[in-house]
Amino acid sequence: MKKGIINRKLCICKNNLKYKINFGDLPLINNYKKKKNLHKYPTIITQCKKCLLIQLKYSISDKLLFPNNYSYLSGNSKEKINNFQSLVFKIKKISNQSKLQILDIGSNDGSFLELAKKSGIKVLGVEPTNTAKISINKNVNTIKKHLNLKLAKKILKKYSKFDFIVANNFFAQTNNLIEIIKSIKLILKKEGTLIIEVQYLYDLLYQKGFDSFHHEHIAYYTTSSILKLLKKYKIFIFDAERLKVHGGILRVYASLNKRPLTKNLKKMLKNENDKNIIKKIRHLNSFRIQFNDRIKSLFNHLKEKGKKIYAMGAAPRSCVLLNSSELSKNEISLIGEVPGSLKCNKYVPGTDIMVKNENKIIIDKPDYVIILAWHLKQRIIKLLKNKGYKGSFIIPLPKLKIIKK
Ligand SMILES: [Zn+2]
Known part of the structure; x- marks a missing residue:
C-alpha cells in the first residue's frame, strides 16, 4: 500500500465495515502546486454494519491531507460567509446570556469567528493548517494545532468551558474523530451546545453529487447515522436543520444532557432509511x-x-x-x-x-x-x-x- 494511505478496518463506532464501491482514483483535492502532481489514491466507499454510516475504506493521513500549502479559504466563498452569519444569529437566538464563549474546531481562516467576535462573543479557533495565520492576522484568537486530548486539557486550563463548540465541515474530515469527540466532551459546558455542519448525504444523492466523494470526506452523514454515532459517546442530538448551501448541508445541535427531540429532527429521522442507502x-x-x-x-x-x-x-x-x-x-x-x-x-x-x-x-x-x-x-x-x-x-x-x- 502507498505511503499515507490508512486501511480503515473499523467504523468510528468500532464496528465492522462491509461492501466496497470503487469511485476511482483521485488526487488530494486541495494540494494545489506550481508543479504538476499526478499522485492519486483509491476512493472506495463502504458502510458500517452497525451504525450504517457511509465512509471511506481507505483514508489519507492528516499530514498529507492538510499540508502547509492547504489552499481552501472559507473567506473566499460568499455563500459560506452568509451561512456563518446565519449561524451567529442562531447562536444569539438560542442563548440568552450576554457573555458567550465559542470554540471553532477547524476554524480555517477565521471567517466564522470574525463574525462571532463582531457580535460580542468571546472566541477561540483551533486550526492546524497555514490558514490559521490568516486568522491570527485578523486578530482572531487562534491556536495553530490539531485538536486532541492534550490540547483540550491545555485549553481547559486557560479558558473556562465553552458555551458553544462549532464544527463546520470538520466531522467528515478527520482520522481522529474519537479523540475529537472526547476532547469536545472535556471542554463543552454540561448545558452547552455542540453545533455540527456536514454535507447531507441525501442531498448529495439527490443532486447526483458524485463529485463530493473524495478523501477530505472520510464520512458521509445522514441525520440517523450522526445521531447514532454521537449517542455512543453520550452526546445527544436534539435538533437538526437542512440548509440549502454548498449543495446541501445538515446542521445538527447536540448536548451532553438529553433534551427532548424537536419536531423537525423527528421528521427528518422518519424520512431517512439508511438501510437501503448503499444501493x-x-x-x-x-x-x-x-x-x-x-x-x-x-x-x-x-x-x-x-x-x-x-x-x-x-x-x-x-x-x-x-x-x-x-x-x-x-x-x-x-x-x-x-x-x-x-x-x-x-x-x-x-x-x-x-x-x-x-x-x-x-x-x-x-x-x-x-x-x-x-x-x-x-x-x-x-x-x-x-x-x-x-x-x-x-x-x-x-x-x-x-x-x-
Ligand atoms: Zn459505525
Whole structure:
C-alpha cells in the first residue's frame, strides 16, 4: 500500500465495515502546486454494519491531507460567509446570556469567528493548517494545532468551558474523530451546545453529487447515522436543520444532557432509511461512469468544431469531476478563480490544467465556460455576464446541459 494511505478496518463506532464501491482514483483535492502532481489514491466507499454510516475504506493521513500549502479559504466563498452569519444569529437566538464563549474546531481562516467576535462573543479557533495565520492576522484568537486530548486539557486550563463548540465541515474530515469527540466532551459546558455542519448525504444523492466523494470526506452523514454515532459517546442530538448551501448541508445541535427531540429532527429521522442507502450509492457510481462518457463525447464534439473552452471555479468538487472524467488541458484551457485565491497560477491536482485569475476569461473570450462549481451556477453566470463575458455556459451536474449565448 502507498505511503499515507490508512486501511480503515473499523467504523468510528468500532464496528465492522462491509461492501466496497470503487469511485476511482483521485488526487488530494486541495494540494494545489506550481508543479504538476499526478499522485492519486483509491476512493472506495463502504458502510458500517452497525451504525450504517457511509465512509471511506481507505483514508489519507492528516499530514498529507492538510499540508502547509492547504489552499481552501472559507473567506473566499460568499455563500459560506452568509451561512456563518446565519449561524451567529442562531447562536444569539438560542442563548440568552450576554457573555458567550465559542470554540471553532477547524476554524480555517477565521471567517466564522470574525463574525462571532463582531457580535460580542468571546472566541477561540483551533486550526492546524497555514490558514490559521490568516486568522491570527485578523486578530482572531487562534491556536495553530490539531485538536486532541492534550490540547483540550491545555485549553481547559486557560479558558473556562465553552458555551458553544462549532464544527463546520470538520466531522467528515478527520482520522481522529474519537479523540475529537472526547476532547469536545472535556471542554463543552454540561448545558452547552455542540453545533455540527456536514454535507447531507441525501442531498448529495439527490443532486447526483458524485463529485463530493473524495478523501477530505472520510464520512458521509445522514441525520440517523450522526445521531447514532454521537449517542455512543453520550452526546445527544436534539435538533437538526437542512440548509440549502454548498449543495446541501445538515446542521445538527447536540448536548451532553438529553433534551427532548424537536419536531423537525423527528421528521427528518422518519424520512431517512439508511438501510437501503448503499444501493443508492451504487446507482450514483453507475451514473458517474455514464456521466464521464457523456462529458467526454461532448468535449470531443466541441473540440472538433474548434471551440475554445475554459472552466470556472476551482472548488474541491471541480478537482474530483476533472479527475473522474479524465479531462485535461486538451479539453479545458484553464480554470478561472477569484483574484487573490491561493490556487491561482497553480495546477489542479491530478491534471495539467492551471488555475488563473477569472478576469482572463473576460480577456480571452472562450466560446464556452464550464461551471465546475455548479452549486454556485447562478452567481457565477451573473458574475461573468456582468464582467462582460458573452459566450455559452456548460453546466455539468445534476444534468449535463449547455446554456447557449
Ligand atoms: Zn459505525
